């Protein structure tokens with residue numbers, strides 16, 4: 001896929017799969033995130049080898065990774081992790097991160113829509129997301145997309161500062177996700193949501 005989408009304020013952004021040649025821009029994107037947004041990510045994405053490993057996972061088909069571009073810089077990263085041939089092969093895990101200046105402009109929803117398409121293509125039936133309790137924006141966007149909180153594991157994970165946090169797992173089946181996406185975008189990217 002490779003398409004140009006329009007944010008709520010009219011800004012045009014291109015969404016396409018990440019490739020190895022995007023490594024430097026991907027690293028620059030993660031390094032440019034504010035500390036608070038990096039705090040809850042799984043790995044230290046300011047390190048080149050961590051970002052490179054993400055690209056290797058993508059090349060191996062374990063992860064589908066999309067990047068949103070404004071001109072020549074990445075403004076959002078979204079991933080669908082596939083379980084492969086394991087007993088959770090029908091489940092995909094979604095990760096999403098949008099650069100601060102682009103947040104609350106609809107880009108998270110647009111990335112979710114593209115990742116939904118990828119999930120459908122890969123015959124994923126259920127999507128889960130996992131986050132730490134302080135990730136309020138994440139909980140809200142996923143609630144809006146039809147995800148429901150299924151499991152809370154108290155003090156199960158540590159943020160990058162080493163503080164224990166509750167892990168929250170939310171889940172949604174693909175059909176329910178499509179209903180929410182369809183009602184957010186009819187006719188054009190933001191016709192009804194404006």
Ligand SMILES: CC(C)(COP(=O)(O)OP(=O)(O)OC[C@H]1O[C@@H](n2cnc3c(N)ncnc32)[C@H](O)[C@@H]1OP(=O)(O)O)[C@@H](O)C(=O)NCCC(=O)NCCS
Nearest residue numbers: 095096097098103104105106107108109135137138140141
């Ligand atoms: C979560 C995140 C991806 C949302 O991206 P976004 O582009 O800002 O999302 P959208 O503009 O599409 O927002 C869609 C809806 O989600 C909800 N929402 C998003 N961010 C919110 C926030 N900070 N507080 C409250 N609600 C929020 C709102 O209902 C919003 O709709 P509205 O703006 O019309 O009210 C972004 O805030 C982010 O990258 N956060 C840091 C990383 C993170 O926590 N990622 C999730 C890990 S899986």
